[in-house]
Amino acid sequence: MSQPVELDGFERAILVALQKNARLSVQEIADSIGLSASPTWRRIKAMQDAGLVLDYVARLDAAKLGFGQTVFANVTLIKHQREAMRDFERAILERPEVLQCFSMTGSADYIIRAVVRDAAHYERFLQEAVFTNPAIQHISSHFALREIKNVTALPL
Structure with a gap:
C-alpha cells in the first residue's frame, strides 16, 4: 500500500x-x-x-439510459491459483455490465457491481460470463431495491 x-x-x-x-x-x-x-x-x-487525479468523467443516469437494475454479486472461486484468478479477472474486465470488481477478504473472493437492463439481461450475463467460467465455484447475487447514496467524491 x-x-x-x-x-x-x-x-x-x-x-x-x-x-x-x-x-x-x-x-x-x-x-x-x-x-x-x-x-x-x-x-x-x-x-x-503524481497520479492523484485518475480520470475526468461524466456521471450518467443509468435508469434513464435503460439500465434499471444494479446487482451486487459475491463470487467465490474453486481454487485460489494465480491462473484461475487471472482468468476470472480477465473475463470480468471484458464485461461492460460490470462497473466495479474488488478482490475481497471474508466469505467471498470478489464482489462485483453490475448494471443491467432487467433480470433477463442479468441471466444472460450469468450464462455467458459466470456459468461458463470453470474458476467460479459460487455466486450470490443481490438486486438493489433503490439507491440511497452514490457519490464518487473522496472526503478530503
Whole structure:
C-alpha cells in the first residue's frame, strides 16, 4: 500500500472543487480558492502527474439510459491459483455490465457491481460470463431495491 500524499490547503481545495465539478476552468477554480490561475494550473498539473487525479468523467443516469437494475454479486472461486484468478479477472474486465470488481477478504473472493437492463439481461450475463467460467465455484447475487447514496467524491 502506498503512502498517502501530503496536500496543502490549496491542493485540497482544488481537488474538492474538481470532485464537485470537473468541468470548471482553471480560472474558476483559482477564483474559488483564492489563488491566481498560473499556480492553480501548476498544482493541478503536478497532481495529475503524481497520479492523484485518475480520470475526468461524466456521471450518467443509468435508469434513464435503460439500465434499471444494479446487482451486487459475491463470487467465490474453486481454487485460489494465480491462473484461475487471472482468468476470472480477465473475463470480468471484458464485461461492460460490470462497473466495479474488488478482490475481497471474508466469505467471498470478489464482489462485483453490475448494471443491467432487467433480470433477463442479468441471466444472460450469468450464462455467458459466470456459468461458463470453470474458476467460479459460487455466486450470490443481490438486486438493489433503490439507491440511497452514490457519490464518487473522496472526503478530503
